[in-house]
Amino acid sequence: MKTIISIILILILSIVSAFSQEISGDWSGKAKRGDKEITFVFNIKQEGTNYSSIMNVPTFRISGIKPAATTFTNVKLIIDGSNLGMSYVAEFNNELQQFEGTYKEGGIEMTLNLKKGAVEIVDQRRPQEPVKPYPYYEEEVMFQNKEANISLAGTLTLPNKEGTFPVVILISGSGPQDRDETFMGHKPFLVLADHLTKQGIGVLRFDDRGQGESTGYFGSATTEDFSKDVLSAIAYLKTRKEVDKKNIGLISHSEGGIIAPLAANNSKDVAFMVLLASTGISGTELSVMQSKTLREFPVKDEEAYEKNTRKAIAIVTSNKSESEIKAELTAHYNDFLRPILSGLNVPEKNINTFITSQVNTSIKPWSRYFLQYNPADEIEKLQIPVLSLNGSKDTQVNAQINQNGIREALIKGGNKDYKILELENLNHFFQECETGKMDEYRKIEQTFSPIALKEVSSWVLEHIN
Structure with missing residues (x-):
């Protein structure tokens, strides 16, 4: 019996050892949400006894x-993506040679199995994207935010x-976001x-901290922290x-529009500013x-829904400890959201x-800062x-109100x-559109309205001293 156990143990150890050598590399698979397939690729690296990973979502052209x-x-x-609001937990099926698990992001859960190797994705046509060689100079650059002790990578x-x-x-x-705001x-x-570069205007764009080639941790940063990254870019x-x-x-675009004024007011070196789809009201x-x-479910009483939403925000922005806020907010959501979702026949597991x-999203530093900030x-x-x-x-940032x-x-x-x-018939990303709803962004071939591009470049050229 001892001999058999020893042989079995050796076999198990050899399988685990062989597999541990193979985990490094690309693992890819497809998850389904409704009738849409989403492709994921995880590049896993073994660093001594530890691992790291990079997630790419080719379906959405998201990488790094x-x-x-x-x-x-x-x-x-x-794969703990608490800094990104996602997670992937899976076990390896030795027979099928694949990871079998669940991908979670926000309130969404999807079955996702990964096999070794990357996948090839056929891109949708995006005719406005430039093709190299460009008729201008391009350089990959790196600069430091010394206060945060991070390096920010970008393209000039x-x-x-x-x-x-x-x-x-x-x-x-x-x-x-990456430097292209993919x-x-x-x-x-x-x-x-x-x-802009073709119009004679240089451009520096960079990966957010913790994204692409930039270092740092995105999940713990606030709007103020991001403004200091911009100040580092100015210094560079x-x-x-x-x-x-x-x-x-x-x-600046969207949230960038509340970062930009904060950065400009802490610098003497900003000559002008363009706000694209920016907000002019408080985060609350x-x-x-x-x-x-933007919610994906109907409610019977809009007035009560708003009242409960404001109560949730008041809990999040209180001066209580994080554990107290978490407990109070969980109780409030159980009283407020659970009955709504149960009434829509959402499974209990999904509601939880x-x-x-x-x-978890609401108690992050960014959320608490944003809700109390008025641009x-x-x-x-x-x-x-x-x-x-x-x-x-x-439909994300109402033009008239903001x-x-x-x-x-x-x-x-x-x-x-x-x-x-206010530019007619353009959505949050300045695409010419029909409805302006978020599910339309991908379907539109155009990336950025030429009318909006011209407005930006003409105005900048007029304001160069």
Whole structure:
């Protein structure tokens, strides 16, 4: 018996040992959400006894996402993306040679099995994306945020290798973004940078902290932290001889529009600012609005729903400890959301996952800071030229309400040089659209309306000293 056990033990150890050598590399698979297939690729690396992974979602053209931790023990793989709001837990099926598990993100759960090897994805047509070689100079760059002790990686494009040029910094919207602001199969910042550089305007765009080639941890950062990353980008541009130091500008999209004013008010080197689909109301009011317009389920009593949403925000922004907030918020969501979702026949397991995800997202530093922050307070202080563009069919950031907030703040602060323009039939990403709803972004071939591109470049060129 001892001999048999020893042989079995040796066999088990050899299998585990052989497999541990093979876990490094690409693992890919498809998950289904409704009738849509989503392809995932995880590149796993073994570093001594530890592992790390990079997540790519080719379906959405998302790449370089770095989960917080990856562990592989007793054939169980755990990819902890708490910094990204996702997780993947799976066990290895030795017979089929694949990981079998569950991918979770927000309140969504999907079965996802991974096999060794990457997959080839046929991209949808995106005719506006530039094709190399570009008719301008491009350089991969790296700069430091010394205060946060992180390195930020980006791309600098200049009209020519030689000369001095005005340069703008592109600031991405909410969530972990790469330098191209890749989203729903589009690369809006790549298209915008290409257009501006061809018009004689240099562009610096960079991966958010913890994304792509940038270091740091995205999940613990606030809007204020991101503004300091922008200040680091400004400091870097000032070291470049090709940059006209008197004409450094900021172009921001969505949440970037609340980061940009904060950065500009802490720098003497920002000459002008462009706000794209930016907000002009407090994070609380925007969140209440989006909770009603973007939610995926109906409610019988809108007034009660808003009242309970505001109560949840009050809990999140209280001065209580994190554990107290978490407990109180969980109890509130159980009283408030659970009956609504149960009434829609949502499985109990899914409700529990949704509530847990909502609580964990709400107590993050970014959420608590954002809900208490009003960009109008910083916009009011701006004494530099400002261009604000919003799409009339933006369902994420209402053009009229938010531009009224931006306008009132600029007037109150006595800003003498600003332009606020609502562009017809454009959505949150400045695509020409039918409905403006989020599920339409991917279906649209256009990445960035030429009308919006021209508005931005013409205004910037008019404001170069």
